[in-house]
Amino acid sequence: MAFLTLISLACFAFPIYVIRPFRHQGMAELAAALFVKRIAPWVSAMCAVLCIAIAVQLRSRVRRWPLRVAMLVSLLLAVLGSVMTHVDVYERMFHPLDAPAFEAAQQAKVDGDDMVIAVNLSGEARAYPIREMAYHHIVNDVVSGQPIVSTY
Amino acid sequence: MWKRTFAGRVLTFHLAGINNQNFLMRDDESGSYWQQISGRAISGPLSGSQLGPVRSDELTFSLWRSEWPAGKVLKPVAKFARDYEDKDWEVQMLKARTVLAFPKSGIKARELMWGIAAFGASRAFAINRILKEKLIEDRVGTEPVLIVVGPDNKSIRAFRSRLKPGEAAPDFYRDAALARTAEQDALASAIMTDSATGSRWNFRGCAVSGKLAGHCLEDVPGLKDYWFDWRNYHPDTSVSGM
Numbered sequence: 361m362a363f364l365t366l367i368s369l370a371c372f373a374f375p376i377y378v379i380r381p382f383r384h385q386g387m388a389e390l391a392a393a394l395f396v397k398r399i400a401p402w403v404s405a406m407c408a409v410l411c412i413a414i415a416v417q418l419r420s421r422v423r424r425w426p427l428r429v430a431m432l433v434s435l436l437l438a439v440l441g442s443v444m445t446h447v448d449v450y451e452r453m454f455h456p457l458d459a460p461a462f463e464a465a466q467q468a469k470v471d472g473d474d475m476v477i478a479v480n481l482s483g484e485a486r487a488y489p490i491r492e493m494a495y496h497h498i499v500n501d502v503v504s505g506q507p508i509v510s511t512y
Numbered sequence: 513m514w515k516r517t518f519a520g521r522v523l524t525f526h527l528a529g530i531n532n533q534n535f536l537m538r539d540d541e542s543g544s545y546w547q548q549i550s551g552r553a554i555s556g557p558l559s560g561s562q563l564g565p566v567r568s569d570e571l572t573f574s575l576w577r578s579e580w581p582a583g584k585v586l587k588p589v590a591k592f593a594r595d596y597e598d599k600d601w602e603v604q605m606l607k608a609r610t611v612l613a614f615p616k617s618g619i620k621a622r623e624l625m626w627g628i629a630a631f632g633a634s635r636a637f638a639i640n641r642i643l644k645e646k647l648i649e650d651r652v653g654t655e656p657v658l659i660v661v662g663p664d665n666k667s668i669r670a671f672r673s674r675l676k677p678g679e680a681a682p683d684f685y686r687d688a689a690l691a692r693t694a695e696q697d698a699l700a701s702a703i704m705t706d707s708a709t710g711s712r713w714n715f716r717g718c719a720v721s722g723k724l725a726g727h728c729l730e731d732v733p734g735l736k737d738y739w740f741d742w743r744n745y746h747p748d749t750s751v752s753g754m
Contacts, residue, residue, distance in 0.1 A: 375529070379528075379529035379530060379531065379536065380529075380530060381530045381533070382533075383530075384532055384612060385531060385532055390531060390554070391554070391555060393529075394536075394545050394554065394555035394556070395555065397528075397545075397555075398543060398545075398555065398556060448526060448527070448528065450527040450528060450529060450530075450535075451526060451527055454527055455589075455592055456526060456527065457586075457589065460586055460587075461586075461587045462584035462585060462586055462587060463584065463585055463587050464582075464584065464585075465576075465577045465580065465581055465582065465583045465584065465585055466577075466581065468573075468585035468587075470573045470585060471573065471599070472572060472573055472574030472577075473572050473573070473574065473664070473666065474572070474573050474599070475570055475571065475572060475573070475666075476570070476571060476572070476573050476576050476585070477513065477568050477569075477570055478568060478569045478570070478571050478576045478580070478583075479513060479566060479567070479568045479569075480567075480580065481566070484584075485576075485579075485580035485582070485583030485584070486583060486584050486585075486586070487573065487576050487577075487580075487583055487584070487585045487586065488585075488586045489573065489585065489586060489588075490570070490597070491596050491597040491598075491599070491601065492586060492588055492596050492597075493586075494596070494597045494601065495592060495595050495596050495597065496589075496592075497527050497535060497548075498525050498526065498527055498537060499586065500516065500524050500525055506515065506517075506566075507515065507516035507517055507522045507523075508513060508514065508515055508516055508566050509513070509514050509516050509523075509525050509537075509563075510513050510568075511513065511514070511535075511537070511548045
């Protein structure tokens, strides 16, 4: 059961450890971390379900309270690991712009010397202020009917 | 900036990790992971796929507004606005550590560069040098290019400097002192002259007067990037002035 809990926790902890700010990643470890991220929800869910099944099976046979507490903690951690594989911690740190809104250039309250990322598609011009983009990082947008993603 | 349409599907991207100080993004539709810097999927069902680039500029807001007075600007989200970057954020970033450095290059890791990858080659230009000299004539691969600073003394663009294919490129001279113009006249304002015809050219690379009035130079996309990042993704890059 402890082994299953460790697997479940590793499913969300390993990718976060590897793919974190101010840490260099080699291509091999990055590929491994991304592979784990992709299979993590399923693997950790299986671990959590197995932990629940084991706990149910053993609950009447394990009487000593330290062991019962350990079993409960192991179960809770396995479930926590599974839940966390569905949480995008990066979007918790930098909230996404789910519904970007725009205003006319003449109304925008942006300092003249602030930098913007500028795009022009078929005569439709958009500007994405960098001071805002550096926080949200990604804006999924449609300009002149063309779906684009602005990144910074 | 990338196109979101791939193989007939419109992809929706989410921030998914930091990769050597660029970021990774994941698309909802396939669950693949893509590099921000290259637009290439590096993991998942679409691994190896490449998003199409979208041409973009990095300009001051005032210059952009002068060129596109009817344009639209991304609005801030009030509840996150206090977390947006301070005005001097680029100065603050110079103090942040990097995960990569190339000390043998003689260039500081966080030296800001204008990187051009075109014509089968990549070449980097120190932004401090561009802003000081206002116009640099150079080559990327075998192609003559010019990098020029806008009338705001901050925005940068690059162009192929040949006027016609197969012809030698003329020299271009940027005006040392630019006449102050109203924002609405910026597009008509010339900032440089070519040595072949004496035509006058604006910051969009279009001749506004002279023999070549109406002709536009081909623009060359560039990327403002820290040296360590540019060098990491363009290991064969050359550096102008070195």
